[in-house]
Amino acid sequence: MKFNIEIDCTPEEARTFFGLPDVKPMQAAVMQKMERQMLDALASMAPEALMKAWVPATPWTPGQMQEAMANMLNASFGRPRKE
Template sequence: MKFTIEIDCTADEARHFFGLPDVKPMQDAAMAKLSQQMTDAVASLTPEAMLRAWLPLSPWSPAQMQEAMSNMFKVPSAPKKQEGR
């Protein structure tokens, strides 16, 4: 014998029926704190701050920096074969 029972209720009504705690205030507080942290993090993401994070302060001159950046994008050539091998 098989019985199927269908109950039409909201999640809040089901939690209340089963005696589960209402976690909505805790979720709201956690989301507010997370939202504030994300807003603060986005505000600190200026181009200058990102450049400092990616390129630490170094004694390089602008010419050396330009050469390092161009070397990063060069395609390596195939190694030359040595004669006699």
């Protein structure tokens, strides 16, 4: 013997019938927090913010800039730093 039961209801009605919680408020809160975090991360990647992080406020002489770049390249290749 075979029985087929067809139920026509919305997802919200089915959730209520089975006693499952409504997670829409939680999803909205999580999405709002994720959006805020993503926008904050994008703001920190703005060219002005990157310039402030990588370039100091004090002006360097060309010799100091060249020495800093050489030290950075030597460190990236594992070469000892020149003193």
